[in-house]
Amino acid sequence: MGTHFKGPENEVRSLDAYIKLVRCTESLAASLERGLKAAGLTVSQFGVLEALYHLGSMHQNVLCEKLLKSGGNLTMVVDNLEKNGLVRRVRDSRDRRRILVKLTDKGDQKIREVFPAHKSAIVEKFNVLSDEEKQTLGALCKRLGTA
Amino acid sequence: MGTHFKGPENEVRSLDAYIKLVRCTESLAASLERGLKAAGLTVSQFGVLEALYHLGSMHQNVLCEKLLKSGGNLTMVVDNLEKNGLVRRVRDSRDRRRILVKLTDKGDQKIREVFPAHKSAIVEKFNVLSDEEKQTLGALCKRLGTA
DNA sequence: CTGTAATCGTTTAACGTTAAACTATCTTCG
DNA sequence: CGAAGATAGTTTAACGTTAAACGATTACAG
Numbered sequence: 001m002g003t004h005f006k007g008p009e010n011e012v013r014s015l016d017a018y019i020k021l022v023r024c025t026e027s028l029a030a031s032l033e034r035g036l037k038a039a040g041l042t043v044s045q046f047g048v049l050e051a052l053y054h055l056g057s058m059h060q061n062v063l064c065e066k067l068l069k070s071g072g073n074l075t076m077v078v079d080n081l082e083k084n085g086l087v088r089r090v091r092d093s094r095d096r097r098r099i100l101v102k103l104t105d106k107g108d109q110k111i112r113e114v115f116p117a118h119k120s121a122i123v124e125k126f127n128v129l130s131d132e133e134k135q136t137l138g139a140l141c142k143r144l145g146t147a
Numbered sequence: 148m149g150t151h152f153k154g155p156e157n158e159v160r161s162l163d164a165y166i167k168l169v170r171c172t173e174s175l176a177a178s179l180e181r182g183l184k185a186a187g188l189t190v191s192q193f194g195v196l197e198a199l200y201h202l203g204s205m206h207q208n209v210l211c212e213k214l215l216k217s218g219g220n221l222t223m224v225v226d227n228l229e230k231n232g233l234v235r236r237v238r239d240s241r242d243r244r245r246i247l248v249k250l251t252d253k254g255d256q257k258i259r260e261v262f263p264a265h266k267s268a269i270v271e272k273f274n275v276l277s278d279e280e281k282q283t284l285g286a287l288c289k290r291l292g293t294a
Numbered sequence: 295c296t297g298t299a300a301t302c303g304t305t306t307a308a309c310g311t312t313a314a315a316c317t318a319t320c321t322t323c324g
Numbered sequence: 325c326g327a328a329g330a331t332a333g334t335t336t337a338a339c340g341t342t343a344a345a346c347g348a349t350t351a352c353a354g
Contacts, residue, residue: 014273015266017281017288018175024292025172026215028165044310061332068173070312075334080309097319097332119162126161128294129287134164137287140280141164145171147275191340208302217342222304227339244302244349 028125035121039114040084044069044077046118049086049103049111057102059092086110175272182268186261187231191216191224193265196233196250196258204249206239233257 029043036046051066052058058066064074078101081087086107092098103111126134176190183193198213199205205213211221225248228234233254239245250258273281 010274010278011266011270013278013281014270017273017276017285018269020285020288020292021172021175024288025168027292028168042309059332069310071333072313072335073311076310095320095332099333119158122165123158123161125291125294126164127157128290129164131157131160133287134160136283137291138164138167140276140284140287141167141171143275144272144284145167145174147272189339206302216340218303219305219343220341223340242302242350246303 031125032118032121035118036114039110039117041110041114042077042080044073045081045086046111046114048074048077048081048101049107050115052087052101052103053108053111053115057100060089060099060101063101081107178272179265179268182265183261186257186264188257188261189224189227191220192228192233193258193261195221195224195228195248196254197262199234199248199250200255200258200262204237204247207236207246207248210248228254 033043036043041049047067048063051063055066060074060078061071063069063078064071067074069077078087078089082089085104088102088104090100090102092100129137180190183190188196194214195210198210202213207221207225208218210225211218214221216224225234225236229236232251235249235251237247237249239247276284
Protein backbone atom coordinates (compact mmCIF):
# COMPACT_ATOMS: atom_id res chain seq x y z
CA MET A 1 0.00 0.00 0.00
CA GLY A 2 2.86 2.35 0.74
CA THR A 3 3.84 3.19 -2.81
CA HIS A 4 0.40 3.53 -4.35
CA PHE A 5 -0.09 6.47 -6.65
CA LYS A 6 -2.35 9.07 -5.08
CA GLY A 7 -4.25 10.79 -7.85
CA PRO A 8 -6.34 13.92 -8.08
CA GLU A 9 -9.39 12.05 -6.72
CA ASN A 10 -7.45 11.46 -3.55
CA GLU A 11 -6.62 15.17 -3.38
CA VAL A 12 -10.24 16.11 -3.84
CA ARG A 13 -11.37 13.82 -1.04
CA SER A 14 -8.77 15.24 1.32
CA LEU A 15 -9.55 18.85 0.49
CA ASP A 16 -13.27 18.22 0.71
CA ALA A 17 -12.92 16.66 4.17
CA TYR A 18 -10.64 19.52 5.20
CA ILE A 19 -13.02 22.27 4.19
CA LYS A 20 -15.94 20.55 5.93
CA LEU A 21 -13.88 20.14 9.07
CA VAL A 22 -12.93 23.81 9.07
CA ARG A 23 -16.46 25.03 8.40
CA CYS A 24 -17.87 22.77 11.09
CA THR A 25 -15.40 24.01 13.67
CA GLU A 26 -15.96 27.65 12.76
CA SER A 27 -19.71 27.27 12.97
CA LEU A 28 -19.47 25.49 16.29
CA ALA A 29 -17.03 28.04 17.69
CA ALA A 30 -19.20 30.95 16.60
CA SER A 31 -22.24 29.43 18.26
CA LEU A 32 -20.48 28.74 21.56
CA GLU A 33 -18.88 32.18 21.48
CA ARG A 34 -22.29 33.81 21.26
CA GLY A 35 -23.38 31.94 24.35
CA LEU A 36 -20.36 33.04 26.34
CA LYS A 37 -20.61 36.60 25.10
CA ALA A 38 -24.18 36.77 26.38
CA ALA A 39 -22.73 35.89 29.79
CA GLY A 40 -20.10 38.61 29.44
CA LEU A 41 -17.14 36.31 28.81
CA THR A 42 -14.80 35.75 25.91
CA VAL A 43 -13.67 32.25 24.99
CA SER A 44 -10.21 32.89 26.44
CA GLN A 45 -11.59 34.27 29.65
CA PHE A 46 -13.84 31.25 29.97
CA GLY A 47 -10.83 28.99 29.44
CA VAL A 48 -8.97 30.58 32.33
CA LEU A 49 -11.95 30.54 34.70
CA GLU A 50 -12.72 26.95 33.81
CA ALA A 51 -9.13 25.84 34.47
CA LEU A 52 -9.08 27.61 37.83
CA TYR A 53 -12.46 26.18 38.70
CA HIS A 54 -11.59 22.57 37.92
CA LEU A 55 -7.89 22.53 38.80
CA GLY A 56 -7.71 25.18 41.52
CA SER A 57 -5.54 28.27 41.82
CA MET A 58 -2.47 28.14 39.60
CA HIS A 59 0.70 30.03 38.88
CA GLN A 60 0.46 32.00 35.68
CA ASN A 61 3.14 29.96 33.90
CA VAL A 62 1.29 26.73 34.68
CA LEU A 63 -1.82 28.30 33.24
CA CYS A 64 0.17 28.96 30.06
CA GLU A 65 1.05 25.29 29.76
CA LYS A 66 -2.47 24.06 30.49
CA LEU A 67 -4.05 26.41 27.98
CA LEU A 68 -1.24 26.21 25.42
CA LYS A 69 -1.01 29.97 25.23
CA SER A 70 1.93 32.36 25.34
CA GLY A 71 2.94 34.25 28.46
CA GLY A 72 2.17 37.61 26.93
CA ASN A 73 -1.28 36.42 26.04
CA LEU A 74 -2.09 35.31 29.54
CA THR A 75 -0.94 38.61 30.94
CA MET A 76 -3.66 40.29 28.92
CA VAL A 77 -6.45 37.78 29.54
CA VAL A 78 -5.79 37.73 33.28
CA ASP A 79 -5.59 41.54 33.22
CA ASN A 80 -9.08 41.71 31.78
CA LEU A 81 -10.45 39.13 34.19
CA GLU A 82 -8.91 41.08 37.07
CA LYS A 83 -10.39 44.29 35.70
CA ASN A 84 -13.80 42.63 35.87
CA GLY A 85 -13.18 41.37 39.38
CA LEU A 86 -13.39 37.69 38.46
CA VAL A 87 -9.83 36.82 39.34
CA ARG A 88 -7.11 37.96 41.74
CA ARG A 89 -3.31 37.95 41.41
CA VAL A 90 -1.33 36.96 44.50
CA ARG A 91 2.45 37.34 44.53
CA ASP A 92 4.25 34.24 45.81
CA SER A 93 6.20 35.21 48.93
CA ARG A 94 8.68 32.36 48.54
CA ASP A 95 9.52 33.06 44.90
CA ARG A 96 8.64 36.62 44.19
CA ARG A 97 8.81 36.11 40.43
CA ARG A 98 5.73 33.96 40.57
CA ILE A 99 2.12 34.97 40.65
CA LEU A 100 -0.75 32.82 41.78
CA VAL A 101 -4.02 33.38 39.97
CA LYS A 102 -7.13 32.77 42.08
CA LEU A 103 -10.85 32.94 41.45
CA THR A 104 -12.62 35.66 43.41
CA ASP A 105 -16.02 34.90 44.89
CA LYS A 106 -17.52 36.73 41.95
CA GLY A 107 -15.43 34.67 39.54
CA ASP A 108 -16.38 31.44 41.24
CA GLN A 109 -20.02 32.37 41.06
CA LYS A 110 -19.70 33.32 37.41
CA ILE A 111 -18.06 30.10 36.30
CA ARG A 112 -20.51 27.99 38.30
CA GLU A 113 -23.26 29.73 36.43
CA VAL A 114 -21.71 29.72 32.96
CA PHE A 115 -20.03 26.34 32.83
CA PRO A 116 -23.17 24.16 32.90
CA ALA A 117 -24.80 26.25 30.18
CA HIS A 118 -21.69 26.04 28.05
CA LYS A 119 -21.49 22.30 28.52
CA SER A 120 -25.15 21.92 27.64
CA ALA A 121 -24.67 23.92 24.48
CA ILE A 122 -21.91 21.56 23.37
CA VAL A 123 -23.88 18.45 24.25
CA GLU A 124 -26.92 19.72 22.44
CA LYS A 125 -24.92 20.38 19.28
CA PHE A 126 -23.32 16.96 19.35
CA ASN A 127 -26.61 15.20 19.88
CA VAL A 128 -27.31 15.44 16.17
CA LEU A 129 -24.84 12.52 16.11
CA SER A 130 -25.38 9.05 17.57
CA ASP A 131 -23.06 7.82 20.30
CA GLU A 132 -21.27 5.66 17.78
CA GLU A 133 -20.85 8.57 15.41
CA LYS A 134 -19.44 10.75 18.17
CA GLN A 135 -16.92 8.06 18.93
CA THR A 136 -16.02 7.68 15.26
CA LEU A 137 -15.59 11.41 14.86
CA GLY A 138 -13.40 11.59 17.95
CA ALA A 139 -11.21 8.73 16.79
CA LEU A 140 -10.73 10.17 13.31
CA CYS A 141 -9.91 13.59 14.75
CA LYS A 142 -7.42 12.11 17.13
CA ARG A 143 -5.56 10.34 14.34
CA LEU A 144 -5.67 13.41 12.14
CA GLY A 145 -4.50 15.73 14.87
CA THR A 146 -1.52 13.66 15.87
CA ALA A 147 -0.41 12.98 12.31
CA MET B 148 -36.28 7.90 20.23
CA GLY B 149 -37.12 11.54 20.74
CA THR B 150 -37.85 11.48 24.44
CA HIS B 151 -35.07 9.21 25.61
CA PHE B 152 -33.24 10.29 28.70
CA LYS B 153 -29.73 11.47 27.88
CA GLY B 154 -27.54 10.66 30.84
CA PRO B 155 -24.06 11.68 31.93
CA GLU B 156 -22.53 9.02 29.64
CA ASN B 157 -24.06 10.84 26.73
CA GLU B 158 -22.55 14.09 27.96
CA VAL B 159 -19.14 12.53 28.31
CA ARG B 160 -19.22 11.18 24.78
CA SER B 161 -20.22 14.56 23.39
CA LEU B 162 -17.59 16.47 25.34
CA ASP B 163 -14.95 13.93 24.47
CA ALA B 164 -15.71 14.21 20.76
CA TYR B 165 -15.78 18.00 21.07
CA ILE B 166 -12.38 18.28 22.71
CA LYS B 167 -10.83 15.95 20.15
CA LEU B 168 -12.35 17.95 17.32
CA VAL B 169 -11.00 21.19 18.73
CA ARG B 170 -7.52 19.81 19.38
CA CYS B 171 -7.38 18.29 15.92
CA THR B 172 -8.35 21.55 14.24
CA GLU B 173 -5.89 23.57 16.31
CA SER B 174 -3.07 21.19 15.54
CA LEU B 175 -3.91 21.20 11.84
CA ALA B 176 -4.21 24.98 11.75
CA ALA B 177 -0.90 25.48 13.53
CA SER B 178 0.86 23.20 11.09
CA LEU B 179 -0.58 24.88 8.01
CA GLU B 180 0.12 28.30 9.49
CA ARG B 181 3.79 27.45 9.87
CA GLY B 182 3.98 26.54 6.19
CA LEU B 183 2.39 29.81 5.11
CA LYS B 184 4.51 31.82 7.49
CA ALA B 185 7.64 30.35 5.92
CA ALA B 186 6.35 31.74 2.63
CA GLY B 187 5.76 35.15 4.24
CA LEU B 188 1.97 34.95 4.37
CA THR B 189 -0.59 34.86 7.15
CA VAL B 190 -3.64 32.62 6.89
CA SER B 191 -5.88 35.60 6.21
CA GLN B 192 -3.60 36.97 3.54
CA PHE B 193 -3.49 33.57 1.89
CA GLY B 194 -7.29 33.48 1.94
CA VAL B 195 -7.54 36.75 0.07
CA LEU B 196 -4.88 35.84 -2.50
CA GLU B 197 -6.45 32.44 -3.05
CA ALA B 198 -9.91 33.94 -3.62
CA LEU B 199 -8.55 36.48 -6.10
CA TYR B 200 -6.54 33.77 -7.83
CA HIS B 201 -9.44 31.36 -8.28
CA LEU B 202 -12.33 33.78 -8.67
CA GLY B 203 -10.62 36.80 -10.23
CA SER B 204 -10.55 40.43 -9.12
CA MET B 205 -13.34 41.31 -6.75
CA HIS B 206 -14.88 44.29 -5.01
CA GLN B 207 -13.93 44.45 -1.37
CA ASN B 208 -17.47 43.86 -0.13
CA VAL B 209 -17.75 40.72 -2.23
CA LEU B 210 -14.50 39.56 -0.71
CA CYS B 211 -16.10 40.04 2.71
CA GLU B 212 -18.97 37.76 1.79
CA LYS B 213 -16.76 35.08 0.25
CA LEU B 214 -14.42 34.97 3.22
CA LEU B 215 -17.10 35.54 5.86
CA LYS B 216 -15.13 38.36 7.41
CA SER B 217 -16.09 41.86 8.54
CA GLY B 218 -15.45 44.95 6.43
CA GLY B 219 -13.06 46.43 8.92
CA ASN B 220 -11.06 43.23 8.92
CA LEU B 221 -10.66 43.20 5.17
CA THR B 222 -9.51 46.78 5.19
CA MET B 223 -6.57 45.71 7.35
CA VAL B 224 -5.71 42.48 5.53
CA VAL B 225 -5.84 44.17 2.13
CA ASP B 226 -3.78 47.05 3.56
CA ASN B 227 -1.04 44.63 4.54
CA LEU B 228 -1.15 42.82 1.22
CA GLU B 229 -0.92 46.16 -0.57
CA LYS B 230 1.98 47.16 1.66
CA ASN B 231 3.78 44.03 0.50
CA GLY B 232 2.95 44.72 -3.15
CA LEU B 233 0.86 41.57 -3.60
CA VAL B 234 -2.41 43.31 -4.31
CA ARG B 235 -3.65 46.57 -5.78
CA ARG B 236 -6.76 48.66 -5.03
CA VAL B 237 -8.58 50.19 -7.98
CA ARG B 238 -11.40 52.66 -7.40
CA ASP B 239 -14.51 51.88 -9.49
CA SER B 240 -15.19 54.85 -11.79
CA ARG B 241 -18.89 54.01 -12.14
CA ASP B 242 -19.55 53.69 -8.42
CA ARG B 243 -16.87 55.59 -6.60
CA ARG B 244 -17.73 53.98 -3.27
CA ARG B 245 -16.49 50.65 -4.54
CA ILE B 246 -12.95 49.35 -4.69
CA LEU B 247 -11.75 46.53 -6.89
CA VAL B 248 -9.00 44.38 -5.41
CA LYS B 249 -6.60 42.90 -7.96
CA LEU B 250 -3.59 40.64 -7.77
CA THR B 251 -0.36 42.31 -8.84
CA ASP B 252 2.12 40.31 -10.91
CA LYS B 253 4.05 39.72 -7.73
CA GLY B 254 0.88 38.57 -5.95
CA ASP B 255 -0.02 36.26 -8.80
CA GLN B 256 3.43 34.75 -8.75
CA LYS B 257 3.29 34.35 -4.97
CA ILE B 258 -0.04 32.53 -4.89
CA ARG B 259 0.96 30.28 -7.82
CA GLU B 260 3.97 29.27 -5.79
CA VAL B 261 2.31 28.95 -2.37
CA PHE B 262 -1.04 27.39 -3.25
CA PRO B 263 0.24 24.00 -4.46
CA ALA B 264 2.47 23.62 -1.42
CA HIS B 265 -0.42 24.51 0.88
CA LYS B 266 -2.68 22.03 -0.87
CA SER B 267 -0.04 19.32 -0.62
CA ALA B 268 0.36 19.96 3.08
CA ILE B 269 -3.37 19.42 3.60
CA VAL B 270 -3.48 16.30 1.45
CA GLU B 271 -0.50 14.83 3.22
CA LYS B 272 -2.10 15.35 6.62
CA PHE B 273 -5.35 13.78 5.54
CA ASN B 274 -3.65 10.77 4.04
CA VAL B 275 -3.40 9.23 7.48
CA LEU B 276 -7.08 8.50 6.80
CA SER B 277 -8.47 6.16 4.16
CA ASP B 278 -10.75 7.55 1.46
CA GLU B 279 -13.75 6.12 3.25
CA GLU B 280 -12.67 7.66 6.53
CA LYS B 281 -12.22 11.05 4.89
CA GLN B 282 -15.73 10.82 3.56
CA THR B 283 -17.10 9.74 6.92
CA LEU B 284 -15.33 12.60 8.67
CA GLY B 285 -16.63 15.09 6.11
CA ALA B 286 -20.19 13.84 6.44
CA LEU B 287 -20.16 13.95 10.25
CA CYS B 288 -18.66 17.46 10.22
CA LYS B 289 -21.25 18.64 7.77
CA ARG B 290 -24.12 17.43 9.96
CA LEU B 291 -22.51 18.83 13.07
CA GLY B 292 -21.78 22.18 11.48
CA THR B 293 -25.30 22.75 10.18
CA ALA B 294 -26.96 21.64 13.41
C1' DC C 295 -34.32 68.38 -8.39
C1' DT C 296 -33.60 67.59 -3.57
C1' DG C 297 -33.26 65.58 0.62
C1' DT C 298 -33.52 61.12 2.71
C1' DA C 299 -32.01 55.93 2.36
C1' DA C 300 -28.93 52.84 1.70
C1' DT C 301 -24.30 51.22 0.62
C1' DC C 302 -19.14 51.04 0.65
C1' DG C 303 -15.02 51.51 2.77
C1' DT C 304 -12.32 53.37 6.73
C1' DT C 305 -11.49 54.30 11.49
C1' DT C 306 -11.61 53.38 16.35
C1' DA C 307 -11.89 50.73 20.55
C1' DA C 308 -11.57 46.48 22.59
C1' DC C 309 -9.93 41.87 22.82
C1' DG C 310 -6.96 38.02 21.33
C1' DT C 311 -2.55 36.21 19.68
C1' DT C 312 2.51 35.56 19.08
C1' DA C 313 7.51 36.49 19.21
C1' DA C 314 10.99 39.14 21.01
C1' DA C 315 12.96 42.41 24.10
C1' DC C 316 13.04 43.65 28.77
C1' DT C 317 12.77 43.65 34.17
C1' DA C 318 12.89 41.45 38.33
C1' DT C 319 14.00 37.64 40.86
C1' DC C 320 16.14 33.40 41.93
C1' DT C 321 19.81 29.67 41.34
C1' DT C 322 24.22 28.04 40.67
C1' DC C 323 28.83 27.79 40.89
C1' DG C 324 33.48 29.52 41.21
C1' DC D 325 29.92 36.24 48.56
C1' DG D 326 29.34 37.60 43.69
C1' DA D 327 28.83 37.09 38.81
C1' DA D 328 26.61 34.34 35.29
C1' DG D 329 22.74 32.13 33.83
C1' DA D 330 17.91 30.58 34.26
C1' DT D 331 13.04 31.64 35.07
C1' DA D 332 8.47 34.50 35.73
C1' DG D 333 5.95 37.98 34.22
C1' DT D 334 5.36 42.36 31.52
C1' DT D 335 5.78 45.21 27.53
C1' DT D 336 5.91 46.20 22.70
C1' DA D 337 5.13 45.61 17.83
C1' DA D 338 2.65 43.39 14.47
C1' DC D 339 -1.33 41.06 12.79
C1' DG D 340 -6.11 39.42 13.16
C1' DT D 341 -10.93 40.04 14.58
C1' DT D 342 -15.44 42.30 15.52
C1' DA D 343 -18.91 45.94 16.34
C1' DA D 344 -19.99 50.53 16.04
C1' DA D 345 -19.37 55.21 14.54
C1' DC D 346 -18.23 57.81 10.61
C1' DG D 347 -17.41 59.96 5.79
C1' DA D 348 -18.20 59.61 1.01
C1' DT D 349 -21.06 58.33 -2.59
C1' DT D 350 -25.05 56.68 -4.85
C1' DA D 351 -30.12 55.52 -5.19
C1' DC D 352 -34.62 56.76 -4.54
C1' DA D 353 -38.90 59.09 -3.21
C1' DG D 354 -41.56 63.04 -3.52
